[in-house]
Amino acid sequence: MTEALPAELAAAEERVAALLRGRAPLGVAFSGGVDSSVLLALAVRTLGADGVRAIVAVSPSLPERERLDAREIAALVGAPVVELPTREGERAAYRANGPDRCYHCKHELFDRIWSELPAREGLAALAYGENADDIRRADRPGGRAAREFGVLRPLADAGIGKATVRALARALGLPNADKPAAPCLASRIPHFSEVTPAKLAQVEKAENALRELGFRDLRVRHHGDVARVELLAEDLVRAAAAPLRDRVRSAVLDAGFRFVAVDLGGLQSGALTLPLVDVRG
Missing domain, CATH: 3.30.70 (Alpha-Beta Plaits)
Known part of the structure; x- marks a missing residue:
């Protein structure tokens, strides 16, 4: 995916690239949704396929069709996939299902990634697909877990909202450019x-x-x-x-x-x- 992008999108890509350079090997928490797909594609364009890992959290909260779609998109982008079983269901606070449930889910994911993958995959940094519109929403407590674990949010920090994410996905030829949101x-x-x-x-x-x-x-x-x-x-x-x-x-x-x-x-x-x-x- 080395296509040249229109000027406005190329500028957006460069803002993301500036945040990713020097971060390889980079793990991308990858769901197969459009946000994480665009982040994964831009990471591969910046760091090369060998410098990126698409990390898919596998648990009962992930539909099987989403897992398969994620593998297909990662293959299209050229990023190797690491499927990582997570055990958020063993956490009482997650099962209790308060409004902060997503915090406990993301905490489990990021904790497991940093516990298991640096030695196995040589990860130097981890990023996830939060965009600039997400950070203004009150119903996304997973962002707190990301901050606690030092997880990068290049799309949000580059000022890229959902409309630009979808425009980038189309320009990059991603098949899920118009995919509806698919929360767990x-x-x-x-x-x-x-x-x-x-x-x-x-x-x-x-x-x-x-x-x-x-x-x-x-x-x-x-x-x-x-x-x-x-x-x-x-x-x-x-x-x-x-x-x-x-x-x-x-x-x-x-x-x-x-x-x-x-x-x-x-x-x-x-x-x-x-x-x-x-x-x-």
Whole structure:
């Protein structure tokens, strides 16, 4: 991926490159989402493939399709992949699922990376894909863990927000340039309801089945026996009308839920967390 970029995007790339030079071997916490994909691609362009590792955290909160997508994108970019099992589910504070759950998840990830990979992979530095828009959101406590472990955030520090991230992804030929946000499966479980592997598996199965029915962007929120399905506004009528309605219902019930509710509010990013955090900062 050595394509020349348009001037504005080339300037953005140079700001990121200036933050990465001299950091090899660099580990990139890699989810396969567009932010970490752009960071990984820019890191390879700056440091070379031998100077970068795509680190994929593997746990019950990562859908299998996301793990496979991450491997494909890393291969396209040319970065070697390191799959690292994480055990956030063994942390009581993570299972308790307060609004700071993401902090405990990221703490586990960064702690495990620094405990295991410097000797194994020779890592000199670690970066993750937080962008300049993310740092203004109140529902992303994982950033605190990143600061505690000295993890770099080159996109954010280079002033690159989501729109520029997607523009870079298109210019670099990444297949996920327009991919919707894909937060971990634990984000589907209401706060203070325990996170368990069984619940995560239910959510993953239901969401996979709905995607097979043609719904591209969605969430299945786990409310015990009830699955609350969030869809894009333009999909609501289609999901509630025959003949698809019965297939939607069956797809979710087959995942182990007893009842299916389609939320008329549509897809709501951060809906479970934002009401519980201080949004004044």
